[in-house]
Amino acid sequence: MKYTQLSLVPTPDVWLEEASDQLVVLLTDHANCEKKAASTALNLMYRYVEYPELLESLSKLAREELRHFEQVLRLMRDRGMAYEQIASARYAGALRKLVRTHEPMRLLDLLVMSAVVEARSCERFGRLCEVLDCELADFYGSLLKSEARHFENYLKFAEKIDAPVGEVATRLEVFLEADAELILTPDDQFRFHSGIPSTGN
Numbered sequence: 087m088k089y090t091q092l093s094l095v096p097t098p099d100v101w102l103e104e105a106s107d108q109l110v111v112l113l114t115d116h117a118n119c120e121k122k123a124a125s126t127a128l129n130l131m132y133r134y135v136e137y138p139e140l141l142e143s144l145s146k147l148a149r150e151e152l153r154h155f156e157q158v159l160r161l162m163r164d165r166g167m168a169y170e171q172i173a174s175a176r177y178a179g180a181l182r183k184l185v186r187t188h189e190p191m192r193l194l195d196l197l198v199m200s201a202v203v204e205a206r207s208c209e210r211f212g213r214l215c216e217v218l219d220c221e222l223a224d225f226y227g228s229l230l231k232s233e234a235r236h237f238e239n240y241l242k243f244a245e246k247i248d249a250p251v252g253e254v255a256t257r258l259e260v261f262l263e264a265d266a267e268l269i270l271t272p273d274d275q276f277r278f279h280s281g282i283p284s285t286g287n
Protein backbone atom coordinates (compact mmCIF):
# COMPACT_ATOMS: atom_id res chain seq x y z
CA MET A 87 0.00 0.00 0.00
CA LYS A 88 1.18 3.51 -0.85
CA TYR A 89 0.69 6.33 1.62
CA THR A 90 -1.39 8.11 -1.03
CA GLN A 91 -3.92 5.27 -0.79
CA LEU A 92 -4.67 6.09 2.83
CA SER A 93 -7.73 8.13 3.75
CA LEU A 94 -5.59 10.96 5.07
CA VAL A 95 -7.46 14.22 5.49
CA PRO A 96 -5.66 16.96 3.56
CA THR A 97 -3.65 19.57 5.40
CA PRO A 98 -5.86 22.67 5.74
CA ASP A 99 -4.83 25.69 3.69
CA VAL A 100 -4.76 27.83 6.84
CA TRP A 101 -1.94 25.63 8.20
CA LEU A 102 0.03 26.19 4.99
CA GLU A 103 -0.41 29.94 5.33
CA GLU A 104 0.93 29.75 8.87
CA ALA A 105 3.86 27.59 7.72
CA SER A 106 4.92 30.26 5.23
CA ASP A 107 4.89 32.85 8.02
CA GLN A 108 6.70 30.69 10.57
CA LEU A 109 9.59 29.14 8.68
CA VAL A 110 11.93 29.09 11.68
CA VAL A 111 9.43 27.17 13.80
CA LEU A 112 8.57 24.90 10.86
CA LEU A 113 12.19 23.96 10.19
CA THR A 114 13.08 23.67 13.87
CA ASP A 115 10.20 21.31 14.61
CA HIS A 116 10.86 19.38 11.42
CA ALA A 117 14.42 18.82 12.59
CA ASN A 118 13.05 17.63 15.92
CA CYS A 119 10.68 15.25 14.14
CA GLU A 120 13.58 13.70 12.24
CA LYS A 121 15.48 13.17 15.51
CA LYS A 122 12.42 11.60 17.12
CA ALA A 123 11.86 9.31 14.16
CA ALA A 124 15.44 8.09 14.43
CA SER A 125 14.98 7.61 18.17
CA THR A 126 11.79 5.60 17.61
CA ALA A 127 13.61 3.29 15.23
CA LEU A 128 16.49 2.82 17.68
CA ASN A 129 14.14 2.12 20.58
CA LEU A 130 12.38 -0.55 18.55
CA MET A 131 15.76 -2.07 17.67
CA TYR A 132 16.71 -2.35 21.33
CA ARG A 133 13.40 -3.84 22.43
CA TYR A 134 12.55 -6.24 19.62
CA VAL A 135 15.75 -8.09 18.84
CA GLU A 136 13.85 -11.24 17.84
CA TYR A 137 12.96 -9.75 14.44
CA PRO A 138 16.24 -9.69 12.43
CA GLU A 139 14.67 -8.38 9.21
CA LEU A 140 12.98 -5.59 11.14
CA LEU A 141 16.27 -4.72 12.86
CA GLU A 142 18.05 -4.31 9.55
CA SER A 143 15.28 -2.14 8.13
CA LEU A 144 15.13 0.02 11.26
CA SER A 145 18.88 0.54 11.22
CA LYS A 146 18.71 1.90 7.69
CA LEU A 147 15.67 4.01 8.54
CA ALA A 148 17.40 5.57 11.56
CA ARG A 149 20.39 6.56 9.42
CA GLU A 150 18.13 8.18 6.84
CA GLU A 151 16.22 10.11 9.49
CA LEU A 152 19.44 11.45 10.97
CA ARG A 153 20.66 12.44 7.52
CA HIS A 154 17.42 14.37 7.02
CA PHE A 155 17.98 16.01 10.40
CA GLU A 156 21.42 17.14 9.25
CA GLN A 157 19.95 18.49 6.01
CA VAL A 158 17.38 20.58 7.87
CA LEU A 159 20.10 21.95 10.16
CA ARG A 160 22.18 22.89 7.13
CA LEU A 161 19.24 24.71 5.55
CA MET A 162 18.67 26.65 8.75
CA ARG A 163 22.34 27.54 9.10
CA ASP A 164 22.54 28.73 5.50
CA ARG A 165 19.54 30.98 6.13
CA GLY A 166 20.96 32.38 9.36
CA MET A 167 18.32 30.65 11.48
CA ALA A 168 19.19 29.49 15.00
CA TYR A 169 18.22 25.95 15.97
CA GLU A 170 16.81 26.14 19.49
CA GLN A 171 14.73 23.98 21.80
CA ILE A 172 10.95 24.33 21.39
CA ALA A 173 8.09 22.43 22.98
CA SER A 174 6.78 19.36 21.20
CA ALA A 175 3.49 19.25 19.35
CA ARG A 176 0.54 17.37 20.84
CA TYR A 177 0.39 15.12 17.75
CA ALA A 178 2.78 12.26 18.48
CA GLY A 179 1.93 12.15 22.17
CA ALA A 180 -1.78 11.88 21.42
CA LEU A 181 -1.21 9.03 18.97
CA ARG A 182 1.06 7.20 21.41
CA LYS A 183 -1.73 7.13 24.00
CA LEU A 184 -3.59 4.76 21.67
CA VAL A 185 -0.78 2.17 21.72
CA ARG A 186 -1.76 -0.92 23.67
CA THR A 187 0.52 -2.17 26.44
CA HIS A 188 0.45 -5.94 25.92
CA GLU A 189 2.58 -7.78 23.38
CA PRO A 190 2.51 -8.43 20.49
CA MET A 191 -0.21 -5.78 20.10
CA ARG A 192 2.11 -3.11 21.47
CA LEU A 193 4.62 -3.73 18.70
CA LEU A 194 1.88 -3.90 16.08
CA ASP A 195 0.45 -0.57 17.28
CA LEU A 196 3.87 1.09 17.37
CA LEU A 197 4.51 0.03 13.78
CA VAL A 198 1.07 1.14 12.57
CA MET A 199 1.35 4.44 14.46
CA SER A 200 4.79 5.07 12.95
CA ALA A 201 3.39 4.33 9.49
CA VAL A 202 0.64 6.92 9.98
CA VAL A 203 3.14 9.53 11.22
CA GLU A 204 5.34 8.91 8.17
CA ALA A 205 2.33 9.11 5.86
CA ARG A 206 1.25 12.41 7.39
CA SER A 207 4.79 13.74 7.01
CA CYS A 208 4.72 12.82 3.32
CA GLU A 209 1.36 14.54 2.85
CA ARG A 210 2.77 17.67 4.50
CA PHE A 211 5.95 17.54 2.41
CA GLY A 212 3.81 17.51 -0.72
CA ARG A 213 1.63 20.39 0.39
CA LEU A 214 4.59 22.49 1.53
CA CYS A 215 6.01 22.22 -1.98
CA GLU A 216 3.00 24.26 -3.11
CA VAL A 217 3.75 27.32 -0.99
CA LEU A 218 7.45 27.51 -0.05
CA ASP A 219 10.33 29.03 -1.99
CA CYS A 220 12.10 26.98 -4.64
CA GLU A 221 14.94 25.77 -2.43
CA LEU A 222 12.63 24.49 0.30
CA ALA A 223 10.15 23.09 -2.21
CA ASP A 224 12.94 21.11 -3.86
CA PHE A 225 14.10 19.88 -0.46
CA TYR A 226 10.69 18.69 0.65
CA GLY A 227 10.06 17.14 -2.73
CA SER A 228 13.28 15.15 -2.35
CA LEU A 229 12.12 13.77 1.00
CA LEU A 230 8.92 12.27 -0.36
CA LYS A 231 10.44 9.10 -1.77
CA SER A 232 12.45 8.04 1.26
CA GLU A 233 9.72 8.92 3.75
CA ALA A 234 7.19 7.01 1.65
CA ARG A 235 9.44 3.96 1.89
CA HIS A 236 9.46 4.34 5.65
CA PHE A 237 5.67 4.20 5.69
CA GLU A 238 5.69 1.08 3.54
CA ASN A 239 8.31 -0.65 5.69
CA TYR A 240 6.48 0.00 8.95
CA LEU A 241 3.23 -1.31 7.51
CA LYS A 242 4.93 -4.33 5.95
CA PHE A 243 6.38 -5.41 9.28
CA ALA A 244 3.10 -4.77 11.09
CA GLU A 245 1.51 -7.33 8.77
CA LYS A 246 4.08 -9.90 9.92
CA ILE A 247 3.16 -9.66 13.61
CA ASP A 248 1.22 -12.64 14.97
CA ALA A 249 -2.21 -11.05 15.31
CA PRO A 250 -5.83 -11.75 14.31
CA VAL A 251 -6.67 -11.42 10.63
CA GLY A 252 -7.54 -7.83 9.77
CA GLU A 253 -5.96 -6.42 12.94
CA VAL A 254 -3.57 -4.14 11.05
CA ALA A 255 -6.39 -2.65 8.99
CA THR A 256 -8.49 -2.17 12.12
CA ARG A 257 -5.70 -0.42 14.01
CA LEU A 258 -4.76 1.64 10.97
CA GLU A 259 -8.29 3.02 10.93
CA VAL A 260 -8.05 3.88 14.64
CA PHE A 261 -4.82 5.83 14.18
CA LEU A 262 -6.05 7.52 10.99
CA GLU A 263 -9.16 8.74 12.80
CA ALA A 264 -7.00 10.17 15.57
CA ASP A 265 -4.69 11.77 13.00
CA ALA A 266 -7.65 13.42 11.27
CA GLU A 267 -8.96 14.88 14.53
CA LEU A 268 -5.54 16.25 15.46
CA ILE A 269 -5.01 17.79 12.01
CA LEU A 270 -8.46 19.37 11.72
CA THR A 271 -8.95 20.78 15.23
CA PRO A 272 -7.50 24.05 16.58
CA ASP A 273 -3.99 23.93 18.00
CA ASP A 274 -2.46 26.44 20.41
CA GLN A 275 1.04 25.92 18.97
CA PHE A 276 2.19 25.87 15.37
CA ARG A 277 4.32 22.81 14.69
CA PHE A 278 5.14 20.52 11.77
CA HIS A 279 2.28 18.17 12.72
CA SER A 280 -0.01 20.70 14.39
CA GLY A 281 -3.69 21.22 13.68
CA ILE A 282 -5.48 24.36 12.59
CA PRO A 283 -3.74 27.43 14.03
CA SER A 284 -5.77 29.05 16.80
CA THR A 285 -6.79 32.67 16.37
CA GLY A 286 -3.88 34.86 17.36
CA ASN A 287 -1.41 31.93 17.25
